[in-house]
Amino acid sequence: MASLTVFMIYFCVLREENDLDDEMRVSLFDRLPGLEKNQLELAMEYNKERGIDTKRLESRLKEIESNS
Template sequence: MSGNILKYFSVIRGYRRPFPDVLSSRSIHRSLLNRVEKNDVDDKPVKFTTSAAGKFKAKMALKEDDNRLWYEPIVITLSLSVFLLYFLVLREENDIDEEMFTPLYNRIAGLEQVQLKSVIDHSTNKEEIAEAQKRLEEIKDEK
């Protein structure tokens, strides 16, 4: 449907469509089928050393982009430094920061009991089970 809209848009504006037909999935599928039909696929294995994959070097994939501006690393380093300086040094703690350090057991009622029962049911370590049973008894005595 978007291809149809682009056709009408190009006719109205009087210039070629910005996206060629090659980008449609149907045309990509057709071109792949044509390539497979043109190339007779042999059942013989491909020798790695003579193939294009054998000549490929990892440095080709890791090659740096030459279109980079000379000041880009400076801007990124400076921006990151200012960000870290503000959030790690200059910014004062607020109530949300303090709330993040409260234990989850204080926020959700009954969570500790459920986890202790799970430890008792599923643990194979006898010392861990004994500690969990002891803590569960302490919680029951507090109530």
Template structure:
């Protein structure tokens, strides 16, 4: 399993979609030789096709040529989306629901957080007056709700 985890970063480029420049490839191809008698001697690097190969291509793939107007199209698209989403769009019930306080959604959350912060402040010698006042207000609200039922 450990060896597989080591190989994953090496294989990450295997799944990238690369664009292939056929014109560049065609310019480097030679006519196939009909001679079947090959020399087993060393091949001179400076005269082989390997001199045109860049090692960066192995890691990142062949660079795709971008159009000159691509950034302008992207900026315009994002601008139009933000204009619609932030200014022109009407507020709906989901927006109103998202603007509610978290304490109004979950019953007892505020009291639980206040008790945790009270305990923390007491152990660290910090001020607890505001926390105790808010806890008293919550207890009074609970009593009002309990007596009204």
């Protein structure tokens, strides 16, 4: 238990950030073009089938399409 605690303190607190940490911050939607649009369309279809509000999804989809 002590060695795990020491490792977690080192890894989470004391360790300096590196380029791998920067890569982990990049969104999956930024890495794969078109993925967010596809996910929004699927989410809108799912929500419409279940009677859930889709206004927020529609506005984000319009925003993505206007930037393309």
